[in-house]
Amino acid sequence: MPEPTVRVRIAPSPTGFAHLGTASTALYNLLFARQREGTFALRIDDTDLERNRPEYEALIYEALRWLSLDWDEGPDKGGPYAPYRQSERVDLYRQHAVRLLDEGKAYKCYCTQEELEAERRQAQFEKRPYKYSRRCLTNPPTDRGVFAVRFKVPGGSVVFTDMIRGEMAFDAELIGDFILMKSDGFPTYQFASPVDDALMKITHVIRGEEHLSNTPYQLMIVDALGYERPIAYAHMPLILAKDGAKLSKRKHPESNLMLYREQGYLPEALINYLALLGWNPGTAQEIFTFEELMRIFSFDRVQHAGARFDWEKLNWINGEWIRAMVDGELAKRLQPFLSNLDEATIMRAVPALKTRMTKLADATEYLDYLWKEPDMPALDAEQASRIDMAVDALKEVPWEPEPIEHALEGVVERTGLSKNKLYTPIRLTLTGKKVSLPIHYTLALLPKEIAMTRLMRAVPA
RNA sequence: GGCCCCGUCGUCUAGUGGACUAGGACGCAGCCCUCUCAAGGCUGAGACCGCGGGUUCGAAUCCCGCCGGGGCUACCA
Numbered sequence A: 001m002p003e004p005t006v007r008v009r010i011a012p013s014p015t016g017f018a019h020l021g022t023a024s025t026a027l028y029n030l031l032f033a034r035q036r037e038g039t040f041a042l043r044i045d046d047t048d049l050e051r052n053r054p055e056y057e058a059l060i061y062e063a064l065r066w067l068s069l070d071w072d073e074g075p076d077k078g079g080p081y082a083p084y085r086q087s088e089r090v091d092l093y094r095q096h097a098v099r100l101l102d103e104g105k106a107y108k109c110y111c112t113q114e115e116l117e118a119e120r121r122q123a124q125f126e127k128r129p130y131k132y133s134r135r136c137l138t139n140p141p142t143d144r145g146v147f148a149v150r151f152k153v154p155g156g157s158v159v160f161t162d163m164i165r166g167e168m169a170f171d172a173e174l175i176g177d178f179i180l181m182k183s184d185g186f187p188t189y190q191f192a193s194p195v196d197d198a199l200m201k202i203t204h205v206i207r208g209e210e211h212l213s214n215t216p217y218q219l220m221i222v223d224a225l226g227y228e229r230p231i232a233y234a235h236m237p238l239i240l241a242k243d244g245a246k247l248s249k250r251k252h253p254e255s256n257l258m259l260y261r262e263q264g265y266l267p268e269a270l271i272n273y274l275a276l277l278g279w280n281p282g283t284a285q286e287i288f289t290f291e292e293l294m295r296i297f298s299f300d301r302v303q304h305a306g307a308r309f310d311w312e313k314l315n316w317i318n319g320e321w322i323r324a325m326v327d328g329e330l331a332k333r334l335q336p337f338l339s340n341l342d343e344a345t346i347m348r349a350v351p352a353l354k355t356r357m358t359k360l361a362d363a364t365e366y367l368d369y370l371w372k373e374p375d376m377p378a379l380d381a382e383q384a385s386r387i388d389m390a391v392d393a394l395k396e397v398p399w400e401p402e403p404i405e406h407a408l409e410g411v412v413e414r415t416g417l418s419k420n421k422l423y424t425p426i427r428l429t430l431t432g433k434k435v436s437l438p439i440h441y442t443l444a445l446l447p448k449e450i451a452m453t454r455l456m457r458a459v460p461a
Numbered sequence B: 001g002g003c004c005c006c007g008u009c010g011u012c013u014a015g016u017g018g019a020c021u022a023g024g025a026c027g028c029a030g031c032c033c034u035c036u037c038a039a040g041g042c043u044g045a046g047a048c049c050g051c052g053g054g055u056u057c058g059a060a061u062c063c064c065g066c067c068g069g070g071g072c073u074a075c076c077a
Helices: A020-035 A054-066 A090-102 A113-125 A189-199 A209-225 A257-263 A267-276 A290-296 A311-324 A327-337 A343-356 A362-370 A381-394 A401-415 A419-431 A439-444 A448-457
Strands: A007-010 A039-042 A106-109 A148-151 A157-162 A166-171 A179-181 A204-208 A232-236
Touching: A007 A020, A007 A204, A020 A039, A020 A054, A020 A204, A020 A232, A020 A257, A020 A267, A020 A290, A054 A257, A090 A106, A090 A148, A090 A179, A090 A189, A090 A209, A148 A209, A157 A209, A166 A209, A179 A189, A189 A209, A204 A209, A209 A232, A267 A290, A267 A311, A311 A343, A327 A343, A327 A362, A343 A362, A343 A439, A381 A401, A381 A419, A381 A448, A401 A419, A401 A439, A419 A439, A419 A448
Parallel strands: A007 A039, A157 A232, A204 A232
Antiparallel strands: A106 A148, A148 A179, A157 A166
């Protein structure tokens, strides 16, 4: 039998901002799909009526597009297995639930949340592992109308292949009957996900490790339905926060993908960093383009343990990408962060700026003196006189970094002053800051009249 | 509580019985360069390989126990 064409998917839930873990999972899926010349689908798992919002779905698209993690099939693009939004596939889940009901593989459950909670507490009190009592299977109440559909777990053992961990085996005797259809008529994740994966002919399920223990639940459903199981699974190590817990939307703001765009991380750099979190090439190389990753990525070099997210390393990788970027491209990417400046000015700043940024937003701190008048620094008489000398030397100089630098060096030579003594008061007067780009750039980026005015302001008449 | 996954410098990791005096990267420290800040170059500190038992001539690497962390155990996904 020939290997079927690879089909993979990601299935994010629109329950808040786009999550870093979604990007990570999308990356691994895409890498695998592209290297096997397969298809990458985006499915929106919006079965939680309480928490889903259409605007959150838009956020997911925006974030993935920003990272160039493009999908072949999805709610916005369509595809042979449309619709790709679970809320539009509810009839399908209902039909499958009815079939399971008819075949005696599922049953209606009329228990209330309170009753179930009581069962659970009782089990805990008696220190025995909790499993649903099957009350509604053996002795269903006759006076109730609202019900959920519960799967009758067949028991036995569930075995499957994980591309990272090898053969996995779970004892299904330990799994209690679980809900397929909620009483609001919507499916649970445990039900909708395997049904869709089967219907959409997903061949490899690549997702976060949090789903490892969910896999036997889903496989039992696939089996009960008589569908073909995916060829293999891959459960990727979780991205952990500084505190060692799984990155959560509520507790960890760094899980918000849009944050990275706002701060000026390059999509290439984020991808690069994400790839290295949990996977390594086995060589000393640290900087990778997507195409390189596509060539060398493999699941057998994926880590088994969760990886802690580290800003420092991301910053370094981002800096590497910034420094490697050609000036014109960098200027273009800088534009949104420097909306007060025109393209030509940004372009002139780039050579000096390049080695000083870890992220694009850093440019503001270096350049805001160009549109903001700094406060007059407190200078002593000596400093004022040095500025006076600089003004003299600069008067007739063409306003470009090179000639400015030579003019100032001339002053240094003639007076025997140190560069530090001469440049510091200039820097202070021009920018109001102790740190700036090299002094000749700091001067040249400012229109000459403004620069001279600011300098002369510091010199007592 | 039960089940599952995992445990090498602060962090990401290399390592699959001898080449390990445990390697690299980020970060950190020092020096060089230098007008500030970076970048760059060089040097350095930093891991008794979670702990305890085995197996073996020999273990970070194999086995067992314990401890620790994470995940799942929802009418969340």
